[in-house]
Amino acid sequence: MLYHEPLADTADQLRSGRIDLDGYLDELADRVSAVEPEIESLVPEDGRWDRLREDAAALAERYPDPADRPPLYGVPVGVKDIFHVDELPTRAGSALPPETLTGEQAASVSALRDAGALVFGKTVTTEFAHMSPGPTRNPHDTGRTPGGSSSGSAAAVAAGLCPVAFGTQTIGSVIRPAAFCGVVGYKPTFGRISTDGVIPLSTSVDHVGTFTQDTEGTALVASLLCDGWRPLPPPSTTPTIGVPDGPYLEQASDTGLKAFEEHLDRLVAAGYDVVRVDAMADIDAVNERHQRLVAADAAVAHEDWYRVHGDEYADETSELISEGMEATMETVAVGRRSRDELRADLTALMDRHGLDLWIAPPAPGPAPEGIDSTGDPVMNLPWTHAGLPTVTVPASETDEGLPLGVQFSGRFDADEDVIRWSHGIAETLASE
Known part of the structure; x- marks a missing residue:
């Protein structure tokens, strides 16, 4: 297929x-x-x-x-x-x-x-x-x-x-x-x-x-x-890549983490400098602030449609909008401020440890069985919350032939760097 x-x-x-x-x-x-x-x-x-x-x-x-x-x-x-x-x-x-x-x-x-x-x-x-x-x-x-x-x-x-x-x-x-x-x-x-x-x-x-x-x-x-795209030459060196150790990474499944460590080993063997850094110790709070912000925004975006067509919305969407209707201006302000704070924290860690990219599993594991759920987005949430440019590339497969990848994120507004580094990372991981 x-x-x-x-x-x-x-x-x-x-x-x-x-x-x-x-x-x-x-x-x-x-x-x-x-x-x-x-x-x-x-x-x-x-x-x-x-x-x-x-x-x-x-x-x-x-x-x-x-x-x-x-x-x-x-x-x-x-x-x-x-x-x-x-x-x-x-x-x-x-x-x-x-x-x-x-x-x-x-x-x-x-x-x-x-x-x-x-x-x-x-x-x-x-x-x-x-x-x-x-x-x-x-x-x-x-x-x-x-x-x-x-x-x-x-x-x-x-x-x-x-x-x-x-x-x-x-x-x-x-x-x-x-x-x-x-x-x-x-x-x-x-x-x-x-x-x-x-x-x-x-x-x-x-x-x-x-x-x-x-x-x-x-x-x-x-x-x-991309607004203001800046053409860059191919990189002359490999990037230094940070692994965000701690509660965030622990959200992945055993299968996902085992594969991720194998992916890191292949990058190291290919000459990439991989640095482990304690990061996002407050990930549970970040997750909650993001979810509340999305709900509040969804209630505003759908207010007129929902008033007329509320019975035609799916239960999951109705629940999100209903939650958002209970949100206060403070909820929105806290959520938006949290974006800037997380971005600043991740950037400061990159500066301190000389990192060019963060790397992580793009999902807790491979695609789950069934189509009644789309899987858990928890591994993606902080990079979205911080608004950082992110690319995922295929890295390996499970014994059942299901894809497993890696995602890597760079500095705010550095999409050109993230993408030009993606070529070498993708090639390295595909060479197995």
């Missing part, structure tokens, strides 16, 4: 004409027909292929000369169904009428369309990017969750239905599903990719992120999406 389709190579071949765009769409249609019924990663769309072929024909007419083609010429991009897209309805994984959930096309979608990308279609999301899952299954094992809330995007990229897809992360909804599905996930520095045109869950901590199969593809798409 899995299929190798790295974004950087696909984009290069489509742009140069070494891959014929019409033929590529034909092959993609065949693959979707064969695979999609098993994983259900896409929001159903009547006329998908007619729309894509019309868009492709218009693109080819606009750019007949390969030398003039934009960087993502003809690349199909999956779009999580909380992003508004011109000509496609937004349902947000909910039972609310689509005409209620309307808005201007997301700035991030426009950016990739301007770069030549084709909107492949909407991908399945948990309801309003919270916890109530959709039907999507993990391509590695259809009896397991692909993670959430960006479940459809992660599964679609892993299954080779599209080489890049959008997700969002409010706690762990890019990094965790990427790890469960064995692909590369990227969550930027808070605010570096616009959230305009994306239905919010928590404006204080929502991030737009991406899924690809390759770190080179992550670099390509980040350069088109």
Whole structure:
């Protein structure tokens, strides 16, 4: 069911004409027909292929000369169904009428369309990017969750239905599903990719992120999406990596921790300097402050819709909004101040110990069985709370063939460094 389709190579071949765009769409249609019924990663769309072929024909007419083609010429991009897209309805994984959930096309979608990308279609999301899952299954094992809330995007990229897809992360909804599905996930520095045109869950901590199969593809798409992207040369040395020992790391399962230590051993053997640092002793308090902040923000974001359509919300989302309605201004203030404090604490530890990156398991363990839950985002929460740029890459597999990865985070606004270091880390861990 899995299929190798790295974004950087696909984009290069489509742009140069070494891959014929019409033929590529034909092959993609065949693959979707064969695979999609098993994983259900896409929001159903009547006329998908007619729309894509019309868009492709218009693109080819606009750019007949390969030398003039934009960087993502003809690349199909999956779009999580909380992003508004011109000509496609937004349902947000909910039972609310689509005409209620309307808005201007997301700035991030426009950016990739301007770069030549084709909107492949909407991908399945948990309801309003919270916890109530959709039907999507993990391509590695259809009896397991692909993670959430960006479940459809992660599964679609892993299954080779599209080489890049959008997700969002409010706690762990890019990094965790990427790890469960064995692909590369990227969550930027808070605010570096616009959230305009994306239905919010928590404006204080929502991030737009991406899924690809390759770190080179992550670099390509980040350069088109990140505000003020700064091209950097390849690194001349390996980064010094910090392991956040203590209560945070202990939240991972025995299986996850055992694999993580093996991943660290491989990095050390490859010449990486890995430093263990006591960090985040107050992780329980950080987790609680983050959850309360998300709830408070969700109550504000959904106030008007919930007043009219409250009975149509899933129980999990209703509980979050109800909790948020009880929040005070102090709760919000404490939560937002906590973001800055955690970021400052982690940065101070990096300064003190000469660290370039933090590294951690991207989930407590491999994807759990069943699709009624999307797994625990606790390993992602502090990096989201602090707004630090984070990448996850595949690192190994369990005996059952389930992906295990590592996530690493850098300094605030240092996305370029995190991504350029990701190439070497991914290559080292893939060499086993």
